Amino acid sequence: MEKEISQAVIRRMPRYYRYLGELLEEGVERISSSDLSNRMKVTASQIRQDLNNFGGFGQQGYGYNVQFLYDEIGKILGLDKTHNIIVIGAGNLGQAITNYVKFEKFGFIMTALFDVNPKLKGRDVRGIPIYMMDELEDYCAREKVDIAALTLPKEKAEEMARLLVDLGIHAIWNFAHVDLDLRDSQVVVENVHLSDSLMQLSYNIVKNQ
Amino acid sequence: MEKEISQAVIRRMPRYYRYLGELLEEGVERISSSDLSNRMKVTASQIRQDLNNFGGFGQQGYGYNVQFLYDEIGKILGLDKTHNIIVIGAGNLGQAITNYVKFEKFGFIMTALFDVNPKLKGRDVRGIPIYMMDELEDYCAREKVDIAALTLPKEKAEEMARLLVDLGIHAIWNFAHVDLDLRDSQVVVENVHLSDSLMQLSYNIVKNQ
Numbered sequence: 217m218e219k220e221i222s223q224a225v226i227r228r229m230p231r232y233y234r235y236l237g238e239l240l241e242e243g244v245e246r247i248s249s250s251d252l253s254n255r256m257k258v259t260a261s262q263i264r265q266d267l268n269n270f271g272g273f274g275q276q277g278y279g280y281n282v283q284f285l286y287d288e289i290g291k292i293l294g295l296d297k298t299h300n301i302i303v304i305g306a307g308n309l310g311q312a313i314t315n316y317v318k319f320e321k322f323g324f325i326m327t328a329l330f331d332v333n334p335k336l337k338g339r340d341v342r343g344i345p346i347y348m349m350d351e352l353e354d355y356c357a358r359e360k361v362d363i364a365a366l367t368l369p370k371e372k373a374e375e376m377a378r379l380l381v382d383l384g385i386h387a388i389w390n391f392a393h394v395d396l397d398l399r400d401s402q403v404v405v406e407n408v409h410l411s412d413s414l415m416q417l418s419y420n421i422v423k424n425q
Numbered sequence: 426m427e428k429e430i431s432q433a434v435i436r437r438m439p440r441y442y443r444y445l446g447e448l449l450e451e452g453v454e455r456i457s458s459s460d461l462s463n464r465m466k467v468t469a470s471q472i473r474q475d476l477n478n479f480g481g482f483g484q485q486g487y488g489y490n491v492q493f494l495y496d497e498i499g500k501i502l503g504l505d506k507t508h509n510i511i512v513i514g515a516g517n518l519g520q521a522i523t524n525y526v527k528f529e530k531f532g533f534i535m536t537a538l539f540d541v542n543p544k545l546k547g548r549d550v551r552g553i554p555i556y557m558m559d560e561l562e563d564y565c566a567r568e569k570v571d572i573a574a575l576t577l578p579k580e581k582a583e584e585m586a587r588l589l590v591d592l593g594i595h596a597i598w599n600f601a602h603v604d605l606d607l608r609d610s611q612v613v614v615e616n617v618h619l620s621d622s623l624m625q626l627s628y629n630i631v632k633n634q
Contacts, residue, residue, distance in 0.1 A: 230621035292628065294631035363630070406626040406629070414615075415438070415442065
């Protein structure tokens with residue numbers, strides 16, 4: 217892909233993918249941009265603009281082929297490949313992520329968890345082993361790891377992220393309450409800030425009152 | 426507050442709050458918009474524009490008083506009030522959210538979980554009781570509930586959301602893999618789509634290769 221596509225557009229792609237997946241489940245084969253627009257509550261022109269970034273996919277007056285568009289967006293998002301994920305921190309959040317089998321449907325495979333708590337040694341989460349943190353380096357040398365999910369306290373997140381970069385990890389899915397700054401590396405970071413999301417909710421509650 | 430402030434600005438506020446909190450922890454009392462800009466990796470003009478939505482807070486050439494700005498943004502976000510949260514679905518994700526004590530620091534108090542699984546009856550998560558779903562209505566009539574966190578499969582999320590609206594809940598923090606559409610009600614919804622976030626990461630991995 218030659219053209220740089222804005223992250224704002226990319227951020228909307230999973231949502232298209234989700235809605236198209238729902239249409240497929242309902243057996244819908246073809247949809248006009250205006251019907252898709254009504255369903256997704258975005259303008260038809262927004263949809264056309266977004267999809268034009270990737271070369272269109274629609275024919276004027278004929279609508280979109282749902283399966284084709286679903287598959288193409290899947291490819292754009294890299295979902296035609298498998299991504300192995302290790303989870304750093306096997307506390308509740310780490311275990312919750314590991315248990316979320318829906319991710320596997322999209323090609324995200326949890327392969328191991330790591331923790332410092334010796335009580336967790338030898339245990340597993342639905343068959344996925346929990347290793348001790350001192351086994352991380354060997355594991356990364358031995359196995360293909362694409363993504364590390366970081367569910368550590370913020371004080372430990374930065375240092376662990378640096379270690380993961382050194383171990384050759386390409387992407388970090390960060391749940392720690394801090395923005396990881398790894399722009400000096402080639403590593404991709406996606407921050408999930410659950411507190412920020414709660415604060416957004418809280419703002420809207422107060423505003424509504 | 427008279428003026429309608431865009432959700433894009435509101436979405437950035439928790440991040441300001443987070444960075445200001447870190448500055449406070451480091452003992453920083455005053456910061457210029459350019460120093461804050463460097464730290465947050467946004468332009469100083471963006472910061473000034475964002476904060477001007479709420480009346481400014483800075484004095485030209487004098488910078489921002491960190492504690493004052495922190496407190497004011499906290500008030501804007503409604504963090505000077507306490508919000509009671511019930512968690513619908515006491516599986517791994519529901520329990521993970523409940524265990525995340527950091528939320529309490531910001532005034533979000535988990536008060537109860539609800540599930541249909543009879544094995545969970547009478548159990549608790551760090552002292553917070555798990556009730557059966559048929560106790561939900563009585564509970565909501567009896568207790569102050571501000572936010573319901575929804576950690577159900579998407580097939581059940583919509584119906585549960587409707588029930589919660591009928592029970593007088595003001596806000597839903599939705600983790601189900603579906604956009605809840607409750608715009609015909611007064612209820613505030615914040616969707617957390619973890620799969621979308623993973624797909625965004627996957628896109629950036631593929632793009633980088």
